[in-house]
Amino acid sequence: xxxxxxxxxxxxxxxxxxxxxxxxxxxxxxxxxxxxxxxxxxxxxxxxxxxxxxxxxxxxxxxxxxxxxxxxxxxxxxxxxxxxxxxxxxxxxxxxxxxxxxxxxxxxxxxxxxxxxxxxxxxxxxxxxxxxxxxxxxxxxxxxxxxxxxxxxxxxxxxxxxxxxxxxxxxxxxxxxxxxxxxxxxxxxxxxxxxxxxxxxxxxxxxxxxxxxx
Amino acid sequence: xxxxxxxxxxxxxxxxxxxxxxxxxxxxxxxxxxxxxxxxxxxxxxxxxxxxxxxxxxxxxxxxxxxxxxxxxxxxxxxxxxxxxxxxxxxxxxxxxxxxxxxxxxxxxxxxxxxxxxxxxxxxxxxxxxxxxxxxxxxxxxxxxxxxxxxxxxxxxxxxxxxxxxxxxxxxxxxxxxxxxxxxxxxxxxxxxxxxxxxxxxxxxxxxxxxxxxxxxxxxxxxxxxxxxxxxxxxxxxxxxxxxxxxxxxxxxxxxxxxxxxxxxxxxxxxxxxxxxxx
Ligand SMILES: [Zn+2]
Numbered sequence: 413x414x415x416x417x418x419x420x421x422x423x424x425x426x427x428x429x430x431x432x433x434x435x436x437x438x439x440x441x442x443x444x445x446x447x448x449x450x451x452x453x454x455x456x457x458x459x460x461x462x463x464x465x466x467x468x469x470x471x472x473x474x475x476x477x478x479x480x481x482x483x484x485x486x487x488x489x490x491x492x493x494x495x496x497x498x499x500x501x502x503x504x505x506x507x508x509x510x511x512x513x514x515x516x517x518x519x520x521x522x523x524x525x526x527x528x529x530x531x532x533x534x535x536x537x538x539x540x541x542x543x544x545x546x547x548x549x550x551x552x553x554x555x556x557x558x559x560x561x562x563x564x565x566x567x568x569x570x571x572x573x574x575x576x577x578x579x580x581x582x583x584x585x586x587x588x589x590x591x592x593x594x595x596x597x598x599x600x601x602x603x604x605x606x607x608x609x610x611x612x613x614x615x616x617x618x619x620x621x622x623x624x625x626x
Numbered sequence: 627x628x629x630x631x632x633x634x635x636x637x638x639x640x641x642x643x644x645x646x647x648x649x650x651x652x653x654x655x656x657x658x659x660x661x662x663x664x665x666x667x668x669x670x671x672x673x674x675x676x677x678x679x680x681x682x683x684x685x686x687x688x689x690x691x692x693x694x695x696x697x698x699x700x701x702x703x704x705x706x707x708x709x710x711x712x713x714x715x716x717x718x719x720x721x722x723x724x725x726x727x728x729x730x731x732x733x734x735x736x737x738x739x740x741x742x743x744x745x746x747x748x749x750x751x752x753x754x755x756x757x758x759x760x761x762x763x764x765x766x767x768x769x770x771x772x773x774x775x776x777x778x779x780x781x782x783x784x785x786x787x788x789x790x791x792x793x794x795x796x797x798x799x800x801x802x803x804x805x806x807x808x809x810x811x812x813x814x815x816x817x818x819x820x821x822x823x824x825x826x827x828x829x830x831x832x833x834x835x836x837x838x839x840x841x842x843x844x845x846x847x848x849x850x851x852x853x854x855x856x857x858x859x860x861x862x863x864x865x866x867x868x869x870x871x872x873x874x875x876x877x878x879x880x881x882x883x884x885x886x887x888x889x890x891x892x893x894x895x896x897x898x899x900x901x902x903x904x905x
Contacts, residue, residue, distance in 0.1 A: 431800075483852060483853075483857065483883075484853075484881070484883055485853065485854065485855035485883055486853050486854060486855075486882070486883030486884040486886070486887060487854075487855065526814070526815075528817065528884045530883070531855070597806065599803065599804045599806060599807050600778075600779045600803045600804060601803055602629065613779075618806065618807060618820070618881065618882075619807065619818060619882070620881050620882040621881070622881055
């Protein structure tokens with residue numbers, strides 16, 4: 413029996429949003445791959461309701477949860493970009509190969525890439541399906557967003573509660589009417605609806621959504 | 627994802643004279659700049675050679691990513707006379723500090739300072755009246771008011787600053803589909819801006835007689851500091867007291883804190899347009 417739920421995560425480090433905001437279905441698919449130790453096989457058995465009419469999983473994109481005391485904060489995160497590519501970088505410099513690497517950079521200092529991070533007390537996902545299975549899967553991963561391998565977007569699971577407002581609608585749909593919310597106006601885009609398939613015209617929520625928690 | 631590149635390619639077709647383009651069949655997997663596979667780029671299977679600097683290896687980039695490096699003598703005009711009196715065509719990638727817009731119809735308009743307009747007025751874009759003496763954002767809104775972005779679901783491209791680093795600019799090149807999420811492209815990368823919310827805010831503060839104050843950093847400081855995580859309740863309180871109707875302004879602010887941090891510079895662009903009646 414599928415139920416609608418709100419999944420509340422406690423956020424510890426800023427999330428760096430990719431161009432497409434992470435969604436519950438994409439996050440769960442990543443967890444399934446971790447569980448199977450297989451990053452190539454297609455995932456088609458998520459514990460979420462598949463909406464046949466609309467052609468997508470009933471799982472929302474990430475929503476920043478704020479409180480009266482703590483709002484949504486924008487942080488500038490600077491991470492070294494070219495250090496990991498130093499051998500390749502050295503190889504491209506034909507005349508002046510890098511001979512030694514110092515802590516503060518070598519012949520060329522490591523470049524820092526500036527990312528926009530978002531920090532709020534909570535990060536929420538809404539879904540319809542089996543919340544217990546979702547929790548089990550999410551316990552396998554601890555980070556969300558870009559640069560997750562370098563500690564960005566660190567979360568722990570806070571709570572899962574029943575949802576009455578069809579929060580799962582906050583994700584891309586083929587029709588603008590499927591965004592029943594009056595909290596935002598849908599943005600046209602071209603994205604794939606499911607985990608695989610081709611890009612198609614969709615209407616999606618803005619990249620950054622926030623919600624005040626009591 | 628490719629729509630932005632397709633628009634640039636369409637807008638600059640005249641610039642890529644096949645006789646002048648030294649294309650070759652690449653041996654790499656994808657364009658070194660936009661990372662798209664060679665069968666996904668606008669001129670499939672055709673690459674141009676690019677070198678970051680002396681001593682660096684040659685890289686294969688697609689013709690679209692190479693476009694800002696092509697001298698646009700016919701499209702723009704002559705930038706300067708090189709040694710020996712040969713004319714050097716202006717390049718899109720050398721218009722540092724200037725911006726541009728590609729409309730959904732695939733037409734390029736440039737926002738330039740007067741000096742460049744004088745230089746380029748006899749070029750193709752100059753004769754078509756597509757060189758504008760204004761800021762990049764003012765140009766975008768001018769085109770919006772004129773209805774040139776009406777088909778925004780087909781995408782448009784907003785170049786906030788052509789900058790000096792064409793590889794970063796082209797690597798993150800992308801189309802926008804709505805004023806509520808305008809991707810501002812520059813040689814620093816691509817950042818989204820909720821321009822629709824910014825316009826609402828500008829109209830509201832203008833209507834409340836705060837047009838002069840709202841272009842100063844001091845006015846927005848409590849909001850910007852809160853967006854940066856340095857919320858100061860007393861100054862926020864003082865800020866709300868300065869407005870007739872603070873709640874409508876607060877509700878109209880962009881949700882994205884990174885957009886909020888740009889309130890002052892964006893208001894400096896928008897409020898003069900509202901005062902002129904152009905917005
Ligand atoms: Zn390319």
